[in-house]
Amino acid sequence: MIRNDLELETTLERIRHFQAQLAYLRKVETHPANYRLSAAGFLAEIDRMQLEVREYLSVPAHEWTATG
Numbered sequence: 001m002i003r004n005d006l007e008l009e010t011t012l013e014r015i016r017h018f019q020a021q022l023a024y025l026r027k028v029e030t031h032p033a034n035y036r037l038s039a040a041g042f043l044a045e046i047d048r049m050q051l052e053v054r055e056y057l058s059v060p061a062h063e064w065t066a067t068g
Contacts (some may be wrong), residue, residue: 001052001055002052002053002055002056008053008056008057011049011052012053014049015046015049015050015053018042018045018046018049019046021042022039022042022043022046025038025039025042026039
């Protein structure tokens, strides 16, 4: 769970890093089955982090500081 803007930025950076790893893997993995297995983990983690980002951004800052 993201609790502040610093954690938001860290999570966004992790998403970018995982996306870059996945883009690289897509270029170098020659076996489709191996790619799909590897990609699934990255995609699941990216989805989880993006959900956290959406949840954090869905609450106005003044409400978050009062409740978060």
